[in-house]
Amino acid sequence: MTTEAVTIKRLGAQGDGIAEGPDGPIYAPFTLPGESVALAVNKSHGTLMSVREASPERVEPHCRHFGPDGINGTCGGCTMQHASDTLYHGFKRDLVIAALKSKGLTPEVAPLITAEPGQRRRAVFTARKTEKDLLLGFNQAESHHIVAISECPIASPGIVSKLATIAKVGAAMAVNAEPFRITVLETLSGLDLSVDGIKKLDDRERRRTVEAVLGERGIARVSLNGEIIVEPVKPVIDFGGVSVSPPPGSFTQATAQAEEAMAKLVLDHLGKSKRVADLFAGCGTFALRIARKARVHAVEGEDKALKALDLAARNTQGLKPVTIEKRDLFRRPLMAQELKVFDAVVFDPPRAGADVQCHEIARSGVKKVVAVSCNPVTLARDLSILVAAGYRITSVTPIDQFLWSAHVEAVVTLEK
Structure with missing residues (x-):
């Protein structure tokens, strides 16, 4: 390892500053373009030692867990608190532009729909039992070290105010000193805690967990590896006026505000479509909203969702008919012939994207398509399939719901 003085040239896709070293690019977290910095360099990785000449875009971090002066980020939950809003928002939008350009796509990309502090309703904490209590926090970047947190500016007040309660429940469930994860979802009826990384609980540990939950207020459910341990009330989330009780650990959008923005873009594009296929439908984020105006066929591989x-x-009045189908769309996509009966298709796949399904959508000729994605790279690949088949991109909207991270959502609308 050597110490080198370098100038940061640009930001990489993960938000790291990139400098040109004698042996190639050096990636340095917590640095910004134009800065003169001292790095401890190990191969292509640089650890920031000091900022000799700061960028005018460098700002004070919002959270003390991010690190002193934003130089040595400790928490690992955020990577870009040291960047101004102008630089940060441009970085997120540019991720989408660059991914599309890599596939020869150059549509107009709308300004980023931004996220604000305190909006995250879902957070994943790492926990570990110690001799005294429970360590609850986030893993330090590129490390298994857990940074205990007492605040979190990105998380909702409902989660932050219950950190002690979450730790109490985690301590009741911890069977040894091995780390485990607690996924917390804020619902309308209380916090839904989904724990994994603990193999099983014996009867005594189950009783202890139930007592810990019942002794506190604001916990709707606690589950372990998908099994409900205690559920004082059903967790409930709202999808456009439709109440849904998600299964333990089920996927939900990280912020309600981003979800509403995405849903509006989807519904606006569908317009007067009478029959819609919602692929990778989950618990109904889009399907149940669409059903206010159109018949929906919701396809999802996860049975409980x-x-x-x-x-x-079934329990909501005023919806158009909603049919469901359990189907692994990666292995068995809806075929072009099956898709021809629909006026529009919406798809929101995992990070791996939906290339196999997109080939069938392309062959179907369905008039309207909406692509929702959390991965600009696989999104661009999928869109290139549709564009090659004669679809025209009518809008691209990047959406930030993972504040101060390098992750960005996008909603893209297309017409045949």
């Missing part, structure tokens, strides 16, 4: 969607649709 699909059942939650179906139950919500």
Whole structure:
């Protein structure tokens, strides 16, 4: 390892500053373009030692866990608190532009729909039992070291105010000193805690967990590896006026505000479509909203999520018919012939994207398509399939719901 003085040239896709070293690029977290910095360099990785000449875009971090002066980020939950809003928002939008350009796509990209502090309703904490209590926080970047937190500016006040309660429940469940994860979802009826990384609980540990939950207020449910341990009340989330009780650990959008923005873009593009296919439908984020105006066929590979969607649709008055289908769309996509009966298709796949399904959408000729993605790279690949088949991109909207990170959502609308 050597110490080198370098100038940061640009930001990489993960938000790291990039300098040109004698043996190639050096990636340095917590640096900004134009800065003169001292790095401890190990191969292509640089650890920031000091900022000799700061960028005018460098700002004071919002959270003390991020690190002193934003130089040595300790928490690992955020990577870009040291960047001004102007630089940060441009970085997020540019991630989408660059991914599209790499596939020869140059549509107009709208300004970023921004995120604000205190909006995250879902957070994943790492926990570990110590001799005295429970360590609850986030893993330091590139490390298994857990940084205990007492504040979190990105998380909702409902989560932050219950950190002690979450730790109490975690301590009741901890069976040894091995680290485990607690995924926290703020719902309308209380916090939903989904724990994994603990193999099982014996009867005594289960009783201890139940007592810890019942002795506190604001916890709706606690589950372990998908099994409900205690559920004082059903967790409930709202999808455009439809109440849904998601299964333990089920995927939900990280912020309600971003979800609403995405849903509006989807619904506006669908317009007067009468029959819509919602692929990778989850618990019904889009399907249940679409059902206010159109018949929906919701396709999802996860059985419990699909059942939650179906139950919500059946128990809500005023919706158009909603049909469901359990199907692994990676291995068995909806075929072009099956898609021809629909006026529009919405798809929101995991980070791996939906290339196999997109080939079938392209062959189907369905008039309107909406692509929702959390990965600009696989999104660009999928869009290139549709564009090659004669679809025209009508809008691209980047959306930030993972504040001060290098992750960005996007909603893209297309027409045949």
